[in-house]
Amino acid sequence: MADKTLTILGSTGSIGRSTLDVVSRSPGRFRVHALAAHRNLELLLSQIERYQPSVAVVYDDEAAHRLRQKRPLGGRVTVLSGMAGLVEVAVDPGVNQVVSGMVGAIGLEPTYAAIERGKEVAIANKETLVLAGELMVNLASGTGSRLLPMDSEHNAIFQCLGGNPDRMPHRIVLTASGGPFRDWPMERFADITVEQALDHPNWKMGPKITIDSATMMNKGLEVVEARWLFGLPPSRIQVLIHRQSIVHSMVEFRDGSTLAQLGLPDMRTPISYCLGWPERLPLDLPRLDLVQVGRLDFESVPETKYPCLFLALEALELGGGAPAALNGANETVVAAYLDRAFPFTSIPRILREVLGRLRAELAASTAPECLGSVRTVQDAIGADRWGREAAKALIAN
Numbered sequence: 001m002a003d004k005t006l007t008i009l010g011s012t013g014s015i016g017r018s019t020l021d022v023v024s025r026s027p028g029r030f031r032v033h034a035l036a037a038h039r040n041l042e043l044l045l046s047q048i049e050r051y052q053p054s055v056a057v058v059y060d061d062e063a064a065h066r067l068r069q070k071r072p073l074g075g076r077v078t079v080l081s082g083m084a085g086l087v088e089v090a091v092d093p094g095v096n097q098v099v100s101g102m103v104g105a106i107g108l109e110p111t112y113a114a115i116e117r118g119k120e121v122a123i124a125n126k127e128t129l130v131l132a133g134e135l136m137v138n139l140a141s142g143t144g145s146r147l148l149p150m151d152s153e154h155n156a157i158f159q160c161l162g163g164n165p166d167r168m169p170h171r172i173v174l175t176a177s178g179g180p181f182r183d184w185p186m187e188r189f190a191d192i193t194v195e196q197a198l199d200h201p202n203w204k205m206g207p208k209i210t211i212d213s214a215t216m217m218n219k220g221l222e223v224v225e226a227r228w229l230f231g232l233p234p235s236r237i238q239v240l241i242h243r244q245s246i247v248h249s250m251v252e253f254r255d256g257s258t259l260a261q262l263g264l265p266d267m268r269t270p271i272s273y274c275l276g277w278p279e280r281l282p283l284d285l286p287r288l289d290l291v292q293v294g295r296l297d298f299e300s301v302p303e304t305k306y307p308c309l310f311l312a313l314e315a316l317e318l319g320g321g322a323p324a325a326l327n328g329a330n331e332t333v334v335a336a337y338l339d340r341a342f343p344f345t346s347i348p349r350i351l352r353e354v355l356g357r358l359r360a361e362l363a364a365s366t367a368p369e370c371l372g373s374v375r376t377v378q379d380a381i382g383a384d385r386w387g388r389e390a391a392k393a394l395i396a397n
């Protein structure tokens with residue numbers, strides 16, 4: 001019998017594909033109960049044939065209808081759709097671990113539902129923790145749900161804590177590659193093309209997180225994620241640029257000892273740690289050769305070059321629904337940038353204006369309640385939506 005039965009949300013994405021690769025490398029240990037995707041029916045179909053899940057979810061009703069017509073596995077797969085379908089596979093009583101690997105705020109409800117049912121949840125979908133991290137962590141401690149950080153930096157910290165987030169670190173250091181433009185002079189930023197922004201030097205990831213890495217909004221979202229996963233105030237979370245992406249993050253303990261987790265930049269390592277937890281799975285991948293790497297560099301982050309990181313820190317300090325609003329605005333702005341609506345340099349400019357508007361509304365007491373505090377999932381969704389609308393209005397202008 002398999003050790004764990006999995007639901008994989010976002011199976012056709014970069015995280016989902018790497019998760020299934022790890023599953024293939026551990027024959028007999030995992031059973032895939034459900035796969036969930038959005039648009040990539042062709043890949044989903046081939047994953048269904050290979051991993052034989054009982055259920056497949058396609059968010060879009062019409063696409064789900066098309067999948068049903070193809071009768072995958074001779075019609076033995078139940079095809080669900082919409083948010084109800086995502087939630088149903090996240091809470092299925094037969095599932096032990098839910099891999100939250102969808103991109104963006106859409107992952108919030110199924111991830112929350114899985115935590116509510118006390119599941120083990122491997123979280124790659126950082127946006128959900130930015131929207132409602134405090135709610136999720138509190139809920140998990142009530143239901144006994146185990147949150148396993150899959151994002152490489154948070155997974156590194158989790159590993160340094162011996163797989164036990166209750167061991168309080170004194171300080172954590174999140175490392176960042178600096179993205180493709182770390183050596184570019186700022187005068188050239190106005191000419192950055194979408195293709196250049198999508199060409200990450202160290203990691204192969206989905207388009208949204210790749211743009212977030214180029215602006216370093218990704219690291220800002222990760223600070224918020226770390227704040228809730230490890231219960232540390234932002235003043236005890238440091239970000240350093242580490243261009244080799246070999247040290248995935250570090251933990252400093254109260255006696256000053258610092259532990260780091262090192263490895264080649266390959267998401268299958270943190271994924272494997274989450275799937276196997278509390279055990280380490282054998283994983284036959286290229287090994288780190290430090291002589292070949294030669295040197296490990298660390299630099300502080302210049303605010304002028306990476307304003308998005310600092311906007312996220314500002315939102316975290318504002319608290320309440322501000323991080324969710326910034327996340328909603330960022331998703332809207334990144335999607336428009338990928339559609340070539342404006343230059344790269346407009347991304348921080350629009351986001352700064354959204355935060356300015358949020359501050360002004362809070363000061364004038366005209367902001368909706370969800371921006372002041374996030375007490376429910378609906379508040380988080382409301383704050384995220386506020387950010388999207390604010391960004392859309394600015395983009396339209």
Ligand SMILES: NC(=O)c1ccc[n+]([C@@H]2O[C@H](COP(=O)([O-])OP(=O)(O)OC[C@H]3O[C@@H](n4cnc5c(N)ncnc54)[C@H](OP(=O)(O)O)[C@@H]3O)[C@@H](O)[C@H]2O)c1
Pocket residue numbers: 009010011012013014015016036037038039040041058059101102103104106124125126127150151152203204205206207208209267
């Ligand atoms: N990639 C990495 O190395 C990495 C590392 C750390 C953290 N993360 C985080 O992991 C998450 C996923 O990133 P990614 O790079 O894997 O993104 P990605 O390659 O763009 O994949 C996104 C996945 O989400 C699915 N999806 C999107 N909207 C959906 C919806 N409404 N319903 C169901 N499925 C939906 C997509 O389905 P279709 O493909 O079928 O449209 C796809 O399977 C993000 O939150 C990211 O920040 C990623």
